[in-house]
Amino acid sequence: MDNLITHIDYIAAVVLFLIGLYIMLVRQNLLKKLLGLNIMETAVFAFIVTTGMVHDGSPPLLAADASGPFASALPHALVLTGIVVAVSITALALALIIRIQREYGTIELQELLNHSASGQSHSGVRQ
Amino acid sequence: MRSWLAIVLMVVLGVLMIIAVIQLPQPGSPDAPAQTHVSAYYVEGGKELGGAENLVTAVLLNFRALDTFGEVVVIFSALVAVLAVAAAVAGTGPAGITRTAAETESVEVSPLVAFMVRLLAPFIATFAVFVMLKGHVLPGGGFQGGAVLGAMLILLALFAHRPKPSRFGHPAGLFWLRATGVLAFVLVGLLGLAMTGWMFAMPHDPLAREAMMIALELGIGIGGAAVLIGLFRALADG
Amino acid sequence: MGIAEFIDLLLLGLLIVCALGVAMLRDLVAAVIMFSIYSFILCLLWAIRGAPDVAMTEAAVGAGITAVLFLTTIAVVGRREKK
Numbered sequence A: 001m002d003n004l005i006t007h008i009d010y011i012a013a014v015v016l017f018l019i020g021l022y023i024m025l026v027r028q029n030l031l032k033k034l035l036g037l038n039i040m041e042t043a044v045f046a047f048i049v050t051t052g053m054v055h056d057g058s059p060p061l062l063a064a065d066a067s068g069p070f071a072s073a074l075p076h077a078l079v080l081t082g083i084v085v086a087v088s089i090t091a092l093a094l095a096l097i098i099r100i101q102r103e104y105g106t107i108e109l110q111e112l113l114n115h116s117a118s119g120q121s122h123s124g125v126r127q
Numbered sequence B: 001m002r003s004w005l006a007i008v009l010m011v012v013l014g015v016l017m018i019i020a021v022i023q024l025p026q027p028g029s030p031d032a033p034a035q036t037h038v039s040a041y042y043v044e045g046g047k048e049l050g051g052a053e054n055l056v057t058a059v060l061l062n063f064r065a066l067d068t069f070g071e072v073v074v075i076f077s078a079l080v081a082v083l084a085v086a087a088a089v090a091g092t093g094p095a096g097i098t099r100t101a102a103e104t105e106s107v108e109v110s111p112l113v114a115f116m117v118r119l120l121a122p123f124i125a126t127f128a129v130f131v132m133l134k135g136h137v138l139p140g141g142g143f144q145g146g147a148v149l150g151a152m153l154i155l156l157a158l159f160a161h162r163p164k165p166s167r168f169g170h171p172a173g174l175f176w177l178r179a180t181g182v183l184a185f186v187l188v189g190l191l192g193l194a195m196t197g198w199m200f201a202m203p204h205d206p207l208a209r210e211a212m213m214i215a216l217e218l219g220i221g222i223g224g225a226a227v228l229i230g231l232f233r234a235l236a237d238g
Numbered sequence C: 001m002g003i004a005e006f007i008d009l010l011l012l013g014l015l016i017v018c019a020l021g022v023a024m025l026r027d028l029v030a031a032v033i034m035f036s037i038y039s040f041i042l043c044l045l046w047a048i049r050g051a052p053d054v055a056m057t058e059a060a061v062g063a064g065i066t067a068v069l070f071l072t073t074i075a076v077v078g079r080r081e082k083k
Helices: A002-006 A008-026 A030-051 A073-104 A109-118 B003-022 B033-050 B055-063 B065-085 B111-133 B142-160 B171-178 B180-196 B206-237 C003-024 C028-048 C052-077
Strands: none
Touching: A002 A008, A002 B003, A008 A030, A008 B003, A008 C003, A030 A073, A030 C003, A030 C028, A030 C052, A073 A109, A073 B033, A073 B055, A073 B065, A073 B206, A073 C052, B033 B055, B055 B065, B055 B142, B055 B206, B065 B180, B065 B206, B111 B142, B111 B206, B142 B206, B142 C052, B171 B180, B171 B206, B180 B206, B206 C052, C003 C028, C028 C052
16 A cells, blocks of 8 residues: 555556546547547657656766766657647548548537448538 | 456556566666676777767667668668558648638638747757767767757647748659668778678778768768658648 | 656656547647647657657647648538537
8 A cells, every 4th residue: 555655656657547538438439549549649659758867867868067867768758759749630630530520520429420320421611 | 448447457557567567677677687797898899899979870780780771771672662551642732730721710820930930940950960970979869860860850840831842852863862771871882891791890990980970970960850851841741 | 665666657647638538629720720729739748768769750740730730631621510
């Protein structure tokens, strides 16, 4: 039980990940689901950076007068690549949401399922 | 999915993940295996093998250059995919929040905001180029400067209405500018192949190594900024 | 408990409050602004933990570029979330 207090950083990252997963599962609006995906991604980045942290550590810069324990440089590099991939995913998903809105006139999941169940696309503006 | 079902799933997953996470070494302890084995290797060998004082840049551009190449290709293909998806529909206006659709209200740009954006833009651009060029000594690097430069270009496109769409988006020249990241990486990789016999490897001569690193960072930065403003334009106009 | 740990706990608590705010707000513009606040507090947390590169990238990308792209899409799609 004492571990719960010392590992509070990891537990906060887990809670944020679960909040993002809840948003993706329950909310019907596609934009809200995309916000939930972004929260999940940033929670994973927070977890990865925290594994490389050292108490009273300095950033991993080997200047002439730097000393003491350094924070680990490898998690920072992984998270930088991850942030770029997250931006790419968000941009492509937003383009698809705009296209869905133009084709079907709505971005609520229940109404989209009703559209495809009825078999034709009542569209808004098409071409 | 029903709300109560999702909450039950969250509680079950939460208990499992917390049990797994508690057994890691305490965050911040300096004698965890991640600190003593992996991090110590990078700290000791970073400056001679890596070639940069900023260890994160040394890891990104030298030790793990293949991953950074993958990242640059990912963001470029995201731009290509967005351009393929965004169909050209009628009613495209200048890039901004004013739209002709009936469901949104149009926002007027206040002249104070436009003036401040135009005043601050050269300083932001200078800072972005500084962060890009000094990436191997100070915190910063390729994509950091590219993100700041891209954000400045988006601000200009939103508020100052400065570039007319036809003049800024000349398709032929801008296409090569957006591909700068991938092209710079491939050229520097082939140069490394010619010099040392391994792709993406850097030679041991410190001057050549620093020149290749700066070329890579400038390529990633300018390519990243062009891709970000291209994404914004594709979403706003299409 | 020293002042450093207190600030750490405060920032983590604010993160969870912001994430819950994104989940519960119906107005999409307000949800995007809560997401920008969340991203900025995350940037502060990383600057405290000795990761200046990651903090710079998250500040420029999360609060700057992602939020602007979201608002551009909301201008096309519509502001309220139904049900």
